Amino acid sequence: xxxxxxxxxxxxxxxxxxxxxxxxxxxxxxxxxxxxxxxxxxxxxxxxxxxxxxxxxxxxxxxxxxxxxxxxxxxxxxxxxxxxxxxxxxxxxxxxxxxxxxxxxxxxxxxxxxxxxxxxxxxxxxxxxxxxxxxxxxxxxxxxxxxxxxxxxxxxxxxxxxxxxxxxxxxxxxxxxxxxxxxxxxxxxxxxxxxxxxxxxxxxxxxxxxxxxxxxxxxxxxxxxxxxxxxxxxxxxxxxxxxxxxxxxxxxxxxxxxxxxxxxxxxxxxxxxxxxxxxxxxxxxxxxxxxxxxxxxxxxxxxxxxxxxxxxxxxxxxxxxxxxxxxxxxxxxxxxxxxxxxxxxxxxxxxxxxxxxxxxxxxxxxxxxxxxxxxxxxxxxxxxxxxxxxxxxxxxxxxxxxxxxxxxxxxxxxxxxxxxxxxxxxxxxxxxxxxxxxxxxxxx
Numbered sequence: 001x002x003x004x005x006x007x008x009x010x011x012x013x014x015x016x017x018x019x020x021x022x023x024x025x026x027x028x029x030x031x032x033x034x035x036x037x038x039x040x041x042x043x044x045x046x047x048x049x050x051x052x053x054x055x056x057x058x059x060x061x062x063x064x065x066x067x068x069x070x071x072x073x074x075x076x077x078x079x080x081x082x083x084x085x086x087x088x089x090x091x092x093x094x095x096x097x098x099x100x101x102x103x104x105x106x107x108x109x110x111x112x113x114x115x116x117x118x119x120x121x122x123x124x125x126x127x128x129x130x131x132x133x134x135x136x137x138x139x140x141x142x143x144x145x146x147x148x149x150x151x152x153x154x155x156x157x158x159x160x161x162x163x164x165x166x167x168x169x170x171x172x173x174x175x176x177x178x179x180x181x182x183x184x185x186x187x188x189x190x191x192x193x194x195x196x197x198x199x200x201x202x203x204x205x206x207x208x209x210x211x212x213x214x215x216x217x218x219x220x221x222x223x224x225x226x227x228x229x230x231x232x233x234x235x236x237x238x239x240x241x242x243x244x245x246x247x248x249x250x251x252x253x254x255x256x257x258x259x260x261x262x263x264x265x266x267x268x269x270x271x272x273x274x275x276x277x278x279x280x281x282x283x284x285x286x287x288x289x290x291x292x293x294x295x296x297x298x299x300x301x302x303x304x305x306x307x308x309x310x311x312x313x314x315x316x317x318x319x320x321x322x323x324x325x326x327x328x329x330x331x332x333x334x335x336x337x338x339x340x341x342x343x344x345x346x347x348x349x350x351x352x353x354x355x356x357x358x359x360x361x362x363x364x365x366x367x368x369x370x371x372x373x374x375x376x377x378x379x380x381x382x383x384x385x386x387x388x389x390x391x392x393x394x395x396x397x398x399x400x401x402x403x404x405x406x407x408x409x410x411x412x413x414x415x416x417x418x419x420x421x422x423x424x425x426x427x428x429x430x431x432x433x434x435x436x437x438x439x440x441x442x443x444x
Contacts, residue, residue, distance in 0.1 A: 007162065007163075008162075008163040008164075009037060009137055009165070010035075010165045010166075011035040011037045011165070011166050012029075012034050012035045012167050012329075012333065012339050013035075013166055013168045013329065013339060014036070014037045014038075014039065014154060014169050014170070015039070015170045016144065016169065016171055016172060016173055017039075017040060017177075017301075018039075018040035018042075018126075018130070018138075018140060018172075019173075019301070019302075020122060020123075020318070021300055021301030021315070021322060022038065022040075022172025022173075022300070022301065023038065023126040023127075023129075023130060024067065024070050024126065024319065025170060025326060026038045026130060027070040027071060027126065027129045027130065027136070028066070028322060028326040029135070029136075029329060029330070030129075030130075030135040031069065031071050031133070032326075032330045033135055034135060034329060034330065034339075036135060037136075037137040038130060038136060038139065038140070039139045039140065039142050039156070039158065040139075040140040040141065041140075041141055041143040042140065043140055044127050044138070044140050048120060048123050048127060056116055056118045056224075056237050057116070057117050057119060058083060058114045058117075058211075058312055059114055059115050059116075059319075060114045060316040060319075061112065061113060062320070063316045063320075064114070064115060066322060067319075070129070071129050071133075072122070072125045075124075075125040076117065076121045076125045077124050077125070078121035079227040080115035080121070080227060081115065081209065081225050081226050081227035082106075082112035082116075082225075083106075083113045083114045083115065083116065083224065083225060084112050084113070084210065085106065085208070085209065085210040085211070086104040086113060086210070086211045086212075086213070087102070087103050087104075087210065087211075087213075088102040088213050088214075089213075089214050089215070090214075113211075116224055116226050116227070116237065137164075139158060142158040142159065143158060144156050144157070144158055144159075144178075145157050145158060147169070147179065147182065149169060149294070149296045149297060150296075151295070151296075153165060153166065153296065153340070154169045154296050154340070166340075167296070167338055167339045167340040168297075168329070168340035169296055169297050169298075170297075170298050170299075170300060171297060171299045171303045172300050172303055174301075175287055175303070177299065177302075177303035179297065179299075179303070180289060180299055180303050180304075183294040183295075184294075185289050185290060185291050185299070186289075187290065188287065188288050188290070189285060189286070190285060190286040190287070191284075191285050192285060192286070192308060193244055194241050194242065194244065194283075194284045195242060195243075195247035195248070195282065195284065196240070196247075196282050196283075196309060197238075197239075197247055197250060197279065197280075197281050198238065198240075198279070198280045198281070199238050199258075199275050199276070199277070199278070199279045200235060200236070200275070201223075201235070201236055201262060201266075202231075202234060202273070202274055203235075203236060203270035203271050203272065203273045204270070204271030204272045205234065205269070205270045205271035206234050207223070207234060207236055209225050211223060211225060212266075214265065216240075218242040219240065219241025219242055219243075219310075220241055220310050221239075221241075222238070222239040222240060223236045223237070223266055223270070224236060224238075234270070235276070236270070238266075241284065244283070251279060251281050255275055258275055258279070284308060285306070286308055286364065287305065288304075288305050288356070288360050289304045291349065291353075292304050292348065292349040292353050293345040293346065293348065296340035297345075298325060298345055298348055300318060300321040300322060301315075301317075301318030302314070302318065304321065304352075304353075305356045305357075305360060307359055307363045307364075308363040308366075309363075310366050317356055320355070321352050321356075324348060324351045324352050325352075328351075
């Protein structure tokens with residue numbers, strides 16, 4: 001339901017920011033019967049329009065289970081394409097890829113690594129759940145003008161005269177979070193002098209649900225398998241990183257020349273490729289909040305952390321924040337506890353901040369290790385890729401980490417011929433903002 005008029009509303013939790021992470025937390029809490037308000041400065045229905053958001057997300061296996069618990073996944077109106085195999089390789093543009101590669105096969109862990117899901121499809125499902133659950137109150141568009149947090153609770157007044165009172169305030173407004181700034185929480189920022197270029201391509205050969213990531217000196221080049229459309233039965237998302245100056249020139253190329261640059265990096269295993277729809281670019285950076293909590297305040301998603309998209313885990317890290325905080329709040333609600341108490345918030349920070357900080361460090365190291373043409377480092381990383389590929393327990397550990405949780409018992413692996421591949425695979429998840437894959441509207 002929606003908040004309307006100048007009424008004062010009392011809820012247990014107020015979530016500011018109705019993006020994928022904030023909205024999923026609200027749906028998860030609502031499904032547990034916890035009264036929650038969602039406040040966003042933008043209206044939600046326009047977010048469903050094909051021209052509003054052309055992104056697609058690689059939703060990891062653990063994130064899918066979260067969306068199922070929140071009652072969202074089963075309401076996706078468009079099909080999601082599974083990522084069943086991932087191949088990683090190293091190389092130099094214009095030369096054959098290294099013969100040493102890393103291959104992840106979903107049969108070793110018993111389920112796909114993730115599902116490519118269009119942002120519009122996720123938005124439609126989230127909006128439907130937000131407005132259908134009687135435990136969820138929606139105020140959008142609305143912007144907070146006064147926010148007071150103290151030991152007695154939270155009081156928020158919005159620009160349309162509404163007042164929301166809550167026990168806990170959750171900041172989910174993204175990397176430039178006003179609530180984080182208001183709380184005086186410092187952040188560390190990293191710039192990479194790199195740009196992400198993203199688009200969709202149609203190709204003449206099927207992708208067989210395989211993702212590729214090929215590391216090049218300018219940054220990783222990735223292909224993610226999408227569910228096809230009537231006009232493009234074989235469809236993939238392309239995400240690649242280049243130095244800023246080169247990325248600007250690439251984005252300005254005519255479509256045929258742009259397609260040739262994609263083909264040079266992708267190789268011929270998918271046949272002839274052609275760009276489909278709009279191209280997007282974004283400057284890459286990372287950030288990490290020095291604290292995830294303050295008095296009756298918790299940060300989740302991009303308000304708390306942002307990482308390099310080399311591992312494709314941005315949005316999935318936000319979903320893991322939601323899972324951890326949601327579990328703590330649901331248990332506390334069942335016990336009749338104050339949902340904004342300092343002990344609960346401390347446990348949330350202990351559960352998520354070290355893991356997210358480790359992922360930030362790992363992605364930063366990976367970018368520095370792979371985004372260069374140093375022959376010594378190139379040899380070391382090729383040997384490392386091959387070493388992981390030859391040690392099944394280590395390879396499965398990497399796969400389970402990328403999937404975001406425990407998996408089903410693995411099926412007995414059998415030989416698989418995936419055909420010649422002259423590049424390598426990609427990320428198993430994309431972020432809420434910077435490492436999302438931007439796609440044109442493919443289904444009107």
